[in-house]
Amino acid sequence: MQKVMCQLVFYALCIALLVASCGTGSESANDPKVPVVAGLPDTVTFADIAPIMRANCMPCHREGQAGPFPLVSYNDLKRKAKTARKMVLGRWMPPWPADTAYSRFVGERALTARQIALFAKWVDQGGVLGDTSALPPLPVYPEGSLLGKPDAVVWLPDAFHIPGDNRDRFMIAKAPFVLTRDTFLRAVEFVPGNRRFVHHMNGAMVTYQPGGKKEPLQPSDYIDSDSTKSIDAYGELHLQNDDGSWPPLTPNLVNYLPGLSPPMYPPGIGGWRIGREGAFLMNSLHYGPSMRDTVDLSRFNLWFSATPPERPMRELAMGTLGDSPVVPELLIPPDTVMTFRSEFKLPKAISVLTINPHMHLLGKRFLAYAVTPANDTIHLIRINDWDFRWQYAYTFRHMLVLPKGAVIHVEAVMDNTAANRNNPYDPPRTARAPLTGHIRTTDEMLQFFVNYVDSRPGDETIALGR
Ligand code: HEC
Structure with missing residues (x-):
């Protein structure tokens, strides 16, 4: 027990140090393109985009929440239109790193290509107010x-x-x-x-x-x-x-x-x-x-x-310090971009509830999927633009059954060049995985946590959302 506790403290320290050393993330990326979508209104008005904003921005961008400024009223949005356009086009806001074209989860907050194009057009046309009389009242959030x-x-x-x-x-x-x-x-x-x-x-x-x-x-x-x-x-x-x-x-x-x-x-x-x-x-x-x-x-x-946890949740920890090794060894010389893998063959069928990819500052892309003994591929998660600030745990909409003998594959790309805006060192230095629970700022990690229960027939029909 004491060992577990020590490791947790070191883990906390590592997260602490690494977040403390972070920059703001989104600066140097090339200006992303507006998605091409047919059938947008000739003039996009606030009335067209307000519902998108209320559902996807307002949960965090209102008084007392995490967002640094409110995005509630027309004026709020108008004032921040330029940066908001950039964040939305780059898919940095709303924060949802998982690619929704690959797999779907509970509580997703991601804009469709149409919503993104609509928002960009509204900004590009100078932020027209339009007729807002038909807009529903502002949503009321539970306290x-x-x-x-x-x-x-x-x-x-x-x-x-x-x-x-x-x-x-x-x-x-x-x-x-x-x-x-x-x-x-x-x-x-x-x-x-x-x-x-x-x-x-x-x-x-x-x-x-x-x-x-x-x-x-x-x-x-x-x-x-x-x-x-x-x-x-x-x-x-x-x-x-x-x-x-x-x-x-x-x-x-x-x-x-x-x-x-x-x-x-x-x-x-x-x-x-x-x-x-x-x-x-x-x-x-x-x-x-x-x-x-x-x-x-x-x-x-x-x-x-009232009932005991009849089907206790278990955790598979793949990768660094976990149940399956990272191949090749996680060691990234300066000025290189490398791909690392980890594989785990399931000794029994499992029903997956929640997954959590974890990397540090050099992470670029993350992919996890399972291949069954019948050679079917089951998507787990794809993150195309890793952002260490938004390390969500993702819960599937329904339990996801992985049969006995399936192999879970994890593939991660890490970028230890100066072009990686999150690289803690300039010029870059060799980065490697920690060998023990002692985790330092300079360490890189590749981990994938899978929370599951032992599988039972019919699990794939059990919904996990509320
Ligand atoms: C899950 C909470 C959350 C949601 C949802 C969210 N934001 Fe944010 N937003 C934040 C936080 C926290 C920050 C400040 C930290 C940061 O920059 O990552 C931020 C920062 C921003 C910034 C400033 C970025 C900069 O670098 O100056 C803009 C602009 C922005 N958000 C726009 C939006 C828009 C537009 C939406 C909806 C389409 C949205 N956000 C949805 C939490 C959220």
């Missing part, structure tokens, strides 16, 4: 949760004061809880108190055995992972049992990125047992730079289940 009303809420015990020094921070913190009884957990949602500055969060759950820790609610500070650089962060959080041993930890139980709601699988599928006493552990709680002092008080929404 506090993307999933509805939670069964319980676990708050962080204290607010975090974000200093106005304009720098990124990567904190480790815990949100301890005492419930009325042991039960089962169906879904967990992390809700940032300050959506503008909370950029991402990766969380685990710690469970105390009855009597294991007399004071399960023992408070602790937020720990800056950059300044600690120590595996003792968990000690400083007072996570141990009273006898000094480490409590069991369920890793990767909850993740946050703007715009993505956590999966809530059908009852009995996935889910966890949750002890009466425990804590949510934030391995990396990333705060973006702020110019003025501000605060964040985040929380966790919990949904319980």
Whole structure:
């Protein structure tokens, strides 16, 4: 257990360092072309594009959300028309790196070629307002949760004061809880108190055995992972049992990125047992730079289940530090573009729920698919323009059955030239995978996580969306 915990801390550090070193991403790409689409109106008006914007931009670009400015009114959009056009044409906004022509997922937010062309034409014609009298009222967004009303809420015990020094921070913190009884957990949602500055969060759950820790609610500070650089962060959080041993930890139980709601699988599928006493552990709680002092008080929404996780979720971790090696060895000399692969043959049939590709700064493209013993190819995911800032986990619309003996193939292209705008070094330096849990900024990684349950007949008809 201690080993797992150390690795998680190092992992958090690595994410921290790597995100801290990032640039803004979209600058040097050639100006992308407007898709050619027939049948657009001669004059495109705000009334034509407002529904697209409300569905695809407003979830993040409105007061109190992650987007840096609102895109709600005509004036909002008019003011940002030029950059918005560029971001939309380049498919950087709305952020949805997965190629929807390859595979489809729950909660997709991606514009069609027609929507992109319509938007570009509106901007090019100078942003005509037109007749907006038939526009429906602005959408009303649920407060506090993307999933509805939670069964319980676990708050962080204290607010975090974000200093106005304009720098990124990567904190480790815990949100301890005492419930009325042991039960089962169906879904967990992390809700940032300050959506503008909370950029991402990766969380685990710690469970105390009855009597294991007399004071399960023992408070602790937020720990800056950059300044600690120590595996003792968990000690400083007072996570141990009273006898000094480490409590069991369920890793990767909850993740946050703007715009993505956590999966809530059908009852009995996935889910966890949750002890009466425990804590949510934030391995990396990333705060973006702020110019003025501000605060964040985040929380966790919990949904319980009366039934135990009848079909427990399992995880296949392919690639770096995982269950299948990267070939060739992940070592990229300066000024080269290389393709790496990893393969895993399934010893049994599985029903895939959610997948999560992971690379660092040098990643360019990512592809994963399975080939069955009957030689059919099953698409998993294709990312044509890797963006390390938007490392979503993707949930299939229906369970995706992969038969016994199928081989999962992962192919990734990494670019260690100066032309890669995200290259942390100029001139480029040799990049390689970490050999242990000690992950440094300069390391590259190629990982593919597959969350699945053991397959049963009829699984392909089970819908995973809400
Ligand atoms: C999932 C949340 C989300 C959605 C949906 C979203 N954005 Fe953004 N947008 C952001 C965040 C966060 C940033 C700032 C960070 C960044 O640049 O990546 C941003 C930045 C931008 C920028 C500034 C980019 C720059 O480099 O100056 C523009 C323009 C933009 N978004 C337009 C749009 C448009 C237009 C849509 C809808 C078609 C949209 N966004 C949808 C989250 C979102």
